[in-house]
Amino acid sequence: MNNEIRNTGSERRNLPDWLKRPLPAGHKFSHTQTVLSSLGIQTICTNANCPNRGECWDRGTATVLILGKTCTRGCKFCSVAKGKPQPPDPDEPAKLAQMTKQMNLKYLVITSVTRDDLPDGGASHYRDCINAVRKELPFVEFEILTPDFRHCQKPAIEILTDALPFVFAHNIETVPSFYPIARTGADYQLSLNLLKMAKEHYRTIQTKSSIMLGLGETDSEVKQVLYDLRNAGCDRITIGQYLKPSKDCLEVAEFVKPEKFEFWKQKAVEIGFKWVMSSPFTRSSYFAENKYTD
Numbered sequence: 001m002n003n004e005i006r007n008t009g010s011e012r013r014n015l016p017d018w019l020k021r022p023l024p025a026g027h028k029f030s031h032t033q034t035v036l037s038s039l040g041i042q043t044i045c046t047n048a049n050c051p052n053r054g055e056c057w058d059r060g061t062a063t064v065l066i067l068g069k070t071c072t073r074g075c076k077f078c079s080v081a082k083g084k085p086q087p088p089d090p091d092e093p094a095k096l097a098q099m100t101k102q103m104n105l106k107y108l109v110i111t112s113v114t115r116d117d118l119p120d121g122g123a124s125h126y127r128d129c130i131n132a133v134r135k136e137l138p139f140v141e142f143e144i145l146t147p148d149f150r151h152c153q154k155p156a157i158e159i160l161t162d163a164l165p166f167v168f169a170h171n172i173e174t175v176p177s178f179y180p181i182a183r184t185g186a187d188y189q190l191s192l193n194l195l196k197m198a199k200e201h202y203r204t205i206q207t208k209s210s211i212m213l214g215l216g217e218t219d220s221e222v223k224q225v226l227y228d229l230r231n232a233g234c235d236r237i238t239i240g241q242y243l244k245p246s247k248d249c250l251e252v253a254e255f256v257k258p259e260k261f262e263f264w265k266q267k268a269v270e271i272g273f274k275w276v277m278s279s280p281f282t283r284s285s286y287f288a289e290n291k292y293t294d
């Protein structure tokens, strides 16, 4: 399973069979769509052109995107718009509570754009969203997928203490050698540090991260990322295929075969992750509500 030669994949390729899937659009999909649009709630499912939207929305779940739909970064693997964002919407926490009620959610995944313009990186807005939902629906469990809080990791972690418990997720996204082209403005060590701080500060919670394959990374780089994440105390990992979400994003260098995802799953379990999801369509929030993975 070794693959040390980088595949630069400059040409566009047709999707292999294992990445072709029907577009489910059943009754529940329409309900999800109606609830979200009637409340004006953004999702990462739509803004990032997630290939699982049909399936997830038809299961009645979605990952909400708070703090607007304009990001202060502009990562080359992501289709979320970059620019100058609006101030946080003070009504957003109440809208999320409404949405959670109307969708009858028991597990809510909240993510956001990166807000380098806010002194706390948006941490207090995450806290307010969780607490507003919890006040109305105390049984709901939460997962937050946060940005790296580049300028404010310590205060952000402290602010979020007031919204415990939750699964704390922050995505490492790719191997460090791809940061300069894929995650400009981010720093590999800083992302590891955030996960480590969350684990040490919150103690009883689970932390989670995610890596995309198919940008041209080598096996030894992927393996090193898995070890680095475990050394940062990370409990959960998702591994999925990078798919170019918009025309300005990086090309796919390789369509990694399903067997290889199985290989990484075994490897992650061996390294000590307690919850592992690894398949071509795996994304950070894909089946996040599952208590266990096989």
Ligand code: SF4
Pocket: 044, 045, 046, 050, 051, 052, 053, 054, 056, 057, 061, 062, 063, 283, 284, 285, 286, 287
């Ligand atoms: S995998 Fe996550 S982002 Fe993609 S559609 Fe499902 S809930 Fe949305």
